[in-house]
Amino acid sequence: MCHDHPMPTALVVDDHPSFRRFARRLLEAGGFVVVGEAEDGASALARARDTQPDVVLLDVLLPDANGFEVAELLAAEPRRPVVVLTSSRSADDLGASLDRTSARGFISKRDLTAESLATMVGEL
Amino acid sequence: MRPALVVTWAVGAALCTTLFVGALHGDWLSPAQAAYAYGGTFAAITLGVLVWRRRPDSRTGPLLTAMVFAGILPDLDTVFYRSALAVTIGLAATELLIPLYGHVVLSYPTGRLGGRAERVLVALAYVYAAVYALPLLLFYSPAQPHDQRVFECLPCADPLTRVGWYDVTGLRDALDKVLFVFAVLFLGLLARKLIVSTRTQRRISLPLLAAGAFGAGEYIVQYSIFGTQVDSWHNETWFWIVTSANLAIPSALAAGLLWGRAARSGVADLVLELERTPTGSLRAALARTLGDPSLELALWLPERGTFVHGDGTPFGVPAPSASRAVTPIGPASEPLALMVHDPALLERRALLDATGAAARLALENERLHAELQAQLAEIRASRARIVEAGDVERRRLERDLHDGAQQRLLGIGLALQLARSQLGPDANGAAELLAEADSELRAALDELRELARGIHPAVLTEQGLAPALRTLAERSPVPVHVLDAPAERFAAPSEAAVYFLVSEALANVAKHARASSVRLRVESDGATIAVDLEDDGIGGADPERGSGLRGLADRIHALDGRVTIRSDPGSGTTIHAEIPCA
Numbered sequence: 001m002c003h004d005h006p007m008p009t010a011l012v013v014d015d016h017p018s019f020r021r022f023a024r025r026l027l028e029a030g031g032f033v034v035v036g037e038a039e040d041g042a043s044a045l046a047r048a049r050d051t052q053p054d055v056v057l058l059d060v061l062l063p064d065a066n067g068f069e070v071a072e073l074l075a076a077e078p079r080r081p082v083v084v085l086t087s088s089r090s091a092d093d094l095g096a097s098l099d100r101t102s103a104r105g106f107i108s109k110r111d112l113t114a115e116s117l118a119t120m121v122g123e124l
Numbered sequence: 125m126r127p128a129l130v131v132t133w134a135v136g137a138a139l140c141t142t143l144f145v146g147a148l149h150g151d152w153l154s155p156a157q158a159a160y161a162y163g164g165t166f167a168a169i170t171l172g173v174l175v176w177r178r179r180p181d182s183r184t185g186p187l188l189t190a191m192v193f194a195g196i197l198p199d200l201d202t203v204f205y206r207s208a209l210a211v212t213i214g215l216a217a218t219e220l221l222i223p224l225y226g227h228v229v230l231s232y233p234t235g236r237l238g239g240r241a242e243r244v245l246v247a248l249a250y251v252y253a254a255v256y257a258l259p260l261l262l263f264y265s266p267a268q269p270h271d272q273r274v275f276e277c278l279p280c281a282d283p284l285t286r287v288g289w290y291d292v293t294g295l296r297d298a299l300d301k302v303l304f305v306f307a308v309l310f311l312g313l314l315a316r317k318l319i320v321s322t323r324t325q326r327r328i329s330l331p332l333l334a335a336g337a338f339g340a341g342e343y344i345v346q347y348s349i350f351g352t353q354v355d356s357w358h359n360e361t362w363f364w365i366v367t368s369a370n371l372a373i374p375s376a377l378a379a380g381l382l383w384g385r386a387a388r389s390g391v392a393d394l395v396l397e398l399e400r401t402p403t404g405s406l407r408a409a410l411a412r413t414l415g416d417p418s419l420e421l422a423l424w425l426p427e428r429g430t431f432v433h434g435d436g437t438p439f440g441v442p443a444p445s446a447s448r449a450v451t452p453i454g455p456a457s458e459p460l461a462l463m464v465h466d467p468a469l470l471e472r473r474a475l476l477d478a479t480g481a482a483a484r485l486a487l488e489n490e491r492l493h494a495e496l497q498a499q500l501a502e503i504r505a506s507r508a509r510i511v512e513a514g515d516v517e518r519r520r521l522e523r524d525l526h527d528g529a530q531q532r533l534l535g536i537g538l539a540l541q542l543a544r545s546q547l548g549p550d551a552n553g554a555a556e557l558l559a560e561a562d563s564e565l566r567a568a569l570d571e572l573r574e575l576a577r578g579i580h581p582a583v584l585t586e587q588g589l590a591p592a593l594r595t596l597a598e599r600s601p602v603p604v605h606v607l608d609a610p611a612e613r614f615a616a617p618s619e620a621a622v623y624f625l626v627s628e629a630l631a632n633v634a635k636h637a638r639a640s641s642v643r644l645r646v647e648s649d650g651a652t653i654a655v656d657l658e659d660d661g662i663g664g665a666d667p668e669r670g671s672g673l674r675g676l677a678d679r680i681h682a683l684d685g686r687v688t689i690r691s692d693p694g695s696g697t698t699i700h701a702e703i704p705c706a
Contacts, residue, residue: 016527016531016535018531018532018535019531019534019535019538021535022535022538022539022542023538025538025542026538026541026542026545029542029545029546030545061526061582061586066586088526088530088531088534088573089526089573089582089583090573092583092595092598092599093573093577093581093582093583093595094583094586094587095583095587095591095592095594095595096587096590096591096594097587097591109534109537110534110537110566110569110570112538113541
């Protein structure tokens with residue numbers, strides 16, 4: 001995957017502003033360049049097209065859409081970003097949808113760190 | 125009786141008497157023939173007036189009366205042959221019997237013509253009668269008939285409308301052919317009417333349809349033999365056949381009325397039957413007595429100001445139409461109940477009234493029963509609403525926890541991580557303090573998540589029953605084999621009832637059953653969700669002792685479901701539940 005930044009770029013998608021704020025600071029402290037934030041599925045798709053991020057940290061429960069559906073739409077984009085799903089709920093609560101998604105993986109918000117995200121994203 | 129009806133009847137009686145005397149005096153008919161023709165006609169007029177009086181809203185009475193008059197008006201010139209007016213009326217009515225005959229038969233018993241084909245045929249028959257009469261009125265003279273089919277009558281008056289001389293024999297021959305076609309089409313419509321009628325209509329109208337078929341068949345045979353209408357006054361055999369055909373319609377109606385009177389004896393049986401009829405079965409008893417399986421009974425509940433079925437469910441009373449009629453029981457302004465039935469039964473008004481009167485005896489019990497059923501239905505609906513409202517509230521609470529406290533705690537957790545990452549080496553033990561705070565926070569988050577899950581599982585709301593049940597199975601300390609779980613979504617209260625039943629049952633297995641495994645099967649046939657849960661533990665569970673399963677059984681009953689628990693000592697515990705899908 002080619003990109004203009006020396007460090008991986010990320011888009012944070014979550015409907016809670018406090019989570020977006022802390023996640024941005026956490027990821028930036030961990031070596032990511034956060035190129036944008038979005039609060040719902042529609043704006044996530046628009047921001048992803050504008051900013052072309054390497055990674056999208058995507059909340060499962062959005063006001064206008066299901067994170068799994070947004071992940072599938074992002075996977076169909078020409079410059080397909082790596083999508084990592086996140087939620088305040090556990091993987092148990094999300095059931096079999098996690099097995100079927102084309103997202104790279106899932107990190108509970110409780111366990112989210114820049115390192116856990118980088119590990120899941122792997123080599124870009 | 126209304127004066128108009130009395131006058132009609134009196135005119136008919138006078139006409140029949142006059143024609144009878146005239147026929148004997150002029151030696152046109154034998155005494156037996158005259159008595160049959162005009163005695164029968166008088167009886168038919170009497171019947172028509174009676175039907176008219178009993179059913180003023182129906183056209184059958186006036187149509188029948190008009191038909192019988194139309195049958196004798198052409199005979200006026202046999203007595204009043206010197207009267208130009210009588211001759212004119214007789215000629216104008218020459219074939220008027222034909223459309224009225226078809227109209228009476230095809231519109232019975234509702235009094236309305238059923239379909240387009242019937243309306244068209246009857247309308248064409250009226251046109252036929254007019255076209256037949258017009259040339260006679262304009263060109264016919266009894267003194268100089270110029271029509272090979274009419275006998276010369278030198279002293280007879282000309283019609284008032286005569287304008288000249290013209291031989292119309294050819295036109296009348298052609299119209300006889302038209303009448304033949306009418307007769308065939310009429311037979312076809314009678315057959316169709318017989319096929320499409322309801323059982324009640326068929327039973328009531330069969331004598332009249334048979335009489336109609338006799339009349340049409342008689343003309344078809346007549347035309348086939350003679351190629352024209354036979355002059356029945358000069359052919360004794362055909363006199364009896366044609367006159368019988370004309371009288372067949374009123375005879376069939378009279379037979380129907382007599383049958384109705386006989387059927388009223390069924391009302392006496394109904395009174396006896398009502399003594400034994402269990403409450404809630406009045407409708408069936410009335411339907412049997414009236415011979416109308418489609419009969420519905422709407423009970424008036426004054427406290428609610430509404431009509432209900434016997435089971436207490438609301439009854440939408442239809443507007444009277446060609447397909448349904450409504451007869452009140454009790455005063456029409458404040459009926460105790462309504463019978464909604466086949467309109468054909470209106471021909472049996474006396475039977476309807478007698479049946480309704482007999483039914484009043486049993487109505488009070490029936491109404492109390494319906495009131496009770498309505499209250500039970502309301503309680504059931506109310507229980508279901510309470511359960512649903514509880515589920516909605518649980519979902520709201522879970523969502524509030526997720527969006528509120530949980531998000532704030534997560535934010536604090538992220539902030540703690542940031543703080544830890546930004547601490548320098550001279551933090552004076554602050555890193556340990558932050559790690560401890562983070563650990564406490566994670567524990568609080570776990571407890572909060574468990575609390576939210578217990579209130580209402582997000583996986584159920586968002587993913588449905590199958591993923592939620594698999595999650596339950598995975599989290600159970602006793603291994604659970606999920607043999608089947610439906611992938612489709614159901615109404616939220618039904619899904620919640622199944623989920624909490626399985627959740628509570630698995631918790632009980634873990635606590636008390638000492639089981640090594642559980643088998644779970646959840647299936648749906650589209651109407652019901654069936655849950656079967658079976659463990660291989662020690663059994664002996666008493667669902668009445670614990671409040672958990674008892675509460676869940678209440679929840680399931682509130683949704684009109686049922687649950688059975690078998691737990692014989694040493695044989696494990698089996699739970700079977702059936703819950704409506706919606």
